[in-house]
Amino acid sequence: xxxxxxxxxxxxxxxxxxxxxxxxxxxxxxxxxxxxxxxxxxxxxxxxxxxxxxxxxxxxxxxxxxxxxxxxxxxxxxxxxxxxxxxxxxxxxxxxxxxxxxxxxxxxxxxxxxxxxxxxxxxxxxxxxxxxxxxxxxxxxxxxxxxxxxxxxxxxxxxxxxxxxxxxxxxxxxxxxxxxxxxxxxxxxxxxxxxxxxxxxxxxxxxxxxxxxxxxxxxxxxxxxxxxxxxxxxxxxxxxxxxxxx
Numbered sequence: 001x002x003x004x005x006x007x008x009x010x011x012x013x014x015x016x017x018x019x020x021x022x023x024x025x026x027x028x029x030x031x032x033x034x035x036x037x038x039x040x041x042x043x044x045x046x047x048x049x050x051x052x053x054x055x056x057x058x059x060x061x062x063x064x065x066x067x068x069x070x071x072x073x074x075x076x077x078x079x080x081x082x083x084x085x086x087x088x089x090x091x092x093x094x095x096x097x098x099x100x101x102x103x104x105x106x107x108x109x110x111x112x113x114x115x116x117x118x119x120x121x122x123x124x125x126x127x128x129x130x131x132x133x134x135x136x137x138x139x140x141x142x143x144x145x146x147x148x149x150x151x152x153x154x155x156x157x158x159x160x161x162x163x164x165x166x167x168x169x170x171x172x173x174x175x176x177x178x179x180x181x182x183x184x185x186x187x188x189x190x191x192x193x194x195x196x197x198x199x200x201x202x203x204x205x206x207x208x209x210x211x212x213x214x215x216x217x218x219x220x221x222x223x224x225x226x227x228x229x230x231x232x233x234x235x236x237x238x239x240x241x242x243x244x245x246x
Contacts, residue, residue, distance in 0.1 A: 030070035034062040034079075041088050045113070047096045051077070055086035061101060063113075078116055082109060092146035092153050100144050100153065108141060108155070110169070120173040129157040132175035133165045145194040154178065158189045162205055184211030 037058035045051040050067040063078035084103035091113065092098050098119070099111045106126055110119040122128050130138040142156040142164060150168075155175070158164040162185030167175040181189075187207040194201050201213045 029066065032062075032064055032072055032075065034064065034072050034076065035060060037085075040086055043090070045096065046091060053089070053099075055082075055089050055101070057085040057104070059084055059086065059103075061086060061089060061099075078113075080111055080116065080118075088143075090144065092144070094148070094151065098153075102141055102144075106141055108144075110153075120169075125155075126157065128175055129155065129165060129167055132167050133177040133180065135159075135163075135165060135180070137161070137163070138165065140188070142189055142192060145192075147198065148196075149198065156192060160188055162186045162189060162207065164189045164192070164203060181211070181213050184213070185209055 032052075032054070034054060035056035035058050037056050039054055039056045041055045043053045045053060045063075048065075050065055052064045052066055053061060054064065055061045059082050061080040061082060062072075062076060063080075064072070064075040065077045066075060068077070069075045080099075080101070082101050082103060084105050084107055087102050087104045089099055089101040092100060097113055099113050100108060101111065102108045107121075107123050108125055109121040111117065112119055125141055126138045129141075130136050137159045138157050139159045140157065142158050145154045145156065146152070147154065152168045154166055154168045156164055156166055162182075164181040164185075166178040166181070168178055170176055181201065181203060185203065185205040185207055186209075187205050189203045189205045192201055192203045199214065203211045203213070205211075
């Protein structure tokens with residue numbers, strides 16, 4: 001049996017007497033070993049600072065309250081069975097009461113953190129997004145964005161040609177297309193930043209480009225997303241000296 005994977009918890013403290021000002025020391029609190037496979041992500045809950053969430057290739061997400069104890073038996077308050085290897089997760093909602101979990105096989109699910117209920121499970125996410133946007137060429141999930149103004153979660157999915165589709169998730173679980181970011185990239189989009197004021201989106205791709213997508217008016221429209229792409233390509237000289245993302 002594979003050795004359990006460990007999560008070490010540390011506390012940053014002011015270092016007494018030995019130095020002044022910003023001098024600090026790190027103190028180990030405990031070690032948790034809830035998983036049997038590699039741990040891919042850890043996050044403290046933003047509204048519950050003592051609660052640590054851990055996600056693993058073993059298909060589980062654990063919630064450990066570090067205020068309750070120093071062993072898994074004492075600290076474990078929840079376990080979410082994702083059914084597939086976890087690649088990343090994050091919290092959303094007005095009080096961060098929900099969690100979206102993405103897997104290594106391009107599926108994702110939505111959970112209520114308090115009740116432990118799985119609200120939706122998209123086992124064929126690429127096909128679901130493709131049907132919503134009317135584009136069969138969806139190769140991967142790029143990530144998620146929660147808009148506090150509309151109280152909606154958006155999922156972004158792309159293809160190898162550099163297009164990125166944006167869909168919001170309705171209360172009934174259906175996906176609704178909000179437009180396509182197209183014409184800025186010629187290779188896969190690997191990361192994005194969504195302005196909290198909803199004024200623009202910045203994307204980065206394997207083509208060494210950063211693209212800024214702006215809206216034309218107060219509403220983020222598909223036309224604005226599509227037509228107002230301003231691509232900034234790094235000066236990489238000849239193709240022989242081009243940097244790679246790996």
